Amino acid sequence: MTRWRVARLVKVRDENPSARTLVFDVPGWPGHLAGQHVDVKLTAEDGYSARRSYSLAGPEGVELTVQRVPDGEVSPYLTLDMEPGDELELRGPVGGWFVWRPDGPAPVLLVAGGAGIVPLMAMVRARRAAGADTPFRLVYAVRSPERLYYADELARPDPGVSVSLAYTRRAPEGHPRPPGRLTAADLGPYGEADCYVCGPTGFVEAAAALLVELGHDPARIKTERFGPTGD
Amino acid sequence: MSTFTRGFRGRRRGEDDRLPPGQYLAEDFPVLSAGPTPHVPLDRWEFTIDTEAGQTHRWTWRELTALPYEEPAVDIHCVTSWSKLGTTWRGVSLDVLFEDVETTADYALVHSYGGYTTNLPLDDLLDGKAWIAYRYEGEDLTPSHGGPARLLVPHLYFWKSAKWVRGIRLLTEDWPGFWETAGYHNYGDPWREQRYADD
Numbered sequence: 001m002t003r004w005r006v007a008r009l010v011k012v013r014d015e016n017p018s019a020r021t022l023v024f025d026v027p028g029w030p031g032h033l034a035g036q037h038v039d040v041k042l043t044a045e046d047g048y049s050a051r052r053s054y055s056l057a058g059p060e061g062v063e064l065t066v067q068r069v070p071d072g073e074v075s076p077y078l079t080l081d082m083e084p085g086d087e088l089e090l091r092g093p094v095g096g097w098f099v100w101r102p103d104g105p106a107p108v109l110l111v112a113g114g115a116g117i118v119p120l121m122a123m124v125r126a127r128r129a130a131g132a133d134t135p136f137r138l139v140y141a142v143r144s145p146e147r148l149y150y151a152d153e154l155a156r157p158d159p160g161v162s163v164s165l166a167y168t169r170r171a172p173e174g175h176p177r178p179p180g181r182l183t184a185a186d187l188g189p190y191g192e193a194d195c196y197v198c199g200p201t202g203f204v205e206a207a208a209a210l211l212v213e214l215g216h217d218p219a220r221i222k223t224e225r226f227g228p229t230g231d
Numbered sequence: 232m233s234t235f236t237r238g239f240r241g242r243r244r245g246e247d248d249r250l251p252p253g254q255y256l257a258e259d260f261p262v263l264s265a266g267p268t269p270h271v272p273l274d275r276w277e278f279t280i281d282t283e284a285g286q287t288h289r290w291t292w293r294e295l296t297a298l299p300y301e302e303p304a305v306d307i308h309c310v311t312s313w314s315k316l317g318t319t320w321r322g323v324s325l326d327v328l329f330e331d332v333e334t335t336a337d338y339a340l341v342h343s344y345g346g347y348t349t350n351l352p353l354d355d356l357l358d359g360k361a362w363i364a365y366r367y368e369g370e371d372l373t374p375s376h377g378g379p380a381r382l383l384v385p386h387l388y389f390w391k392s393a394k395w396v397r398g399i400r401l402l403t404e405d406w407p408g409f410w411e412t413a414g415y416h417n418y419g420d421p422w423r424e425q426r427y428a429d430d
Contacts, residue, residue, distance in 0.1 A: 208267035
């Protein structure tokens, strides 16, 4: 796991105006579980290097979806400048906790806030790839339609997976749910499930508290937080 | 031999010898935890030290906060690569709490409200290296940062500084904790870049 491997960019796909999916060819990649992440290292010609962690978006191979942070050091390069054929180094997979295994028997509730969809989408894709029949429910909170990741894929029927979108600021015309922050009604009614919550810190704090309120066992709620805190 | 990334320049912030290898400076204070944030009412809060001989030392919130405190200013280093320099805390040194504890144990397993655990050698908790901290930058520690109280052991990666700390069990054998059994390094020295199990 600790070995840095050379990763060559082979394909890019814009998810929306500020996020891009990057598919890498990584010789010797050992495989990974849905929910794991990689450490990425970019080295400038003078030897300066920067590292970041990104969640893996797919069940196989190395596919990352990166949100551009306007003032960021690494994400503008990955989402705007990097071209197929360019190389970086990465190592992983990392993380043995926030993972879903296709043989897990319990129903799964996924709660995503913004870019937090990435490791949860990896779980949806891993379920499909494995032909598992575990019931999945995905609740995806996103600021506005142009912030959505994987829009076409989420709109396609995937038997056993129910997807609800919760727009928090602005919903598309005709969307049944008025825009607003995530509520218990978006996550309920309670049903026994393994819960995975991923998103910005404030979102995860709020969503995990709602799940506990609804009756979910805190020991079955796994969370992954990123970004600065609200306090 | 490193692979160069064509066209990447990065944003040099000047070398800082307080930054361990592979770390970058964070302006804010990111949060990393594995489950919902527990909320512990102060009138039911307690901190315990259990020795290998089965003795329990116990402090209520009132008792802990009445003990002599220190206000360390320390650099903290998270395994996810951010570091924050010169953070200020208020807390009780573990040396104070261990004053009357009789033990020959070499290992400590720290446990938290919410079920989190982390392990470290007892020596890493003593001699001015660790605190039970309850204030951060002049404010009470918020639940999302581990309040009401967290362990602060800044010379190791920050996952060792258990949030929502509830107690320490002293053990004669090492017992890996939560992240230590999930692929992270058993000791976690940022200066030797001990991030993952086989580093």
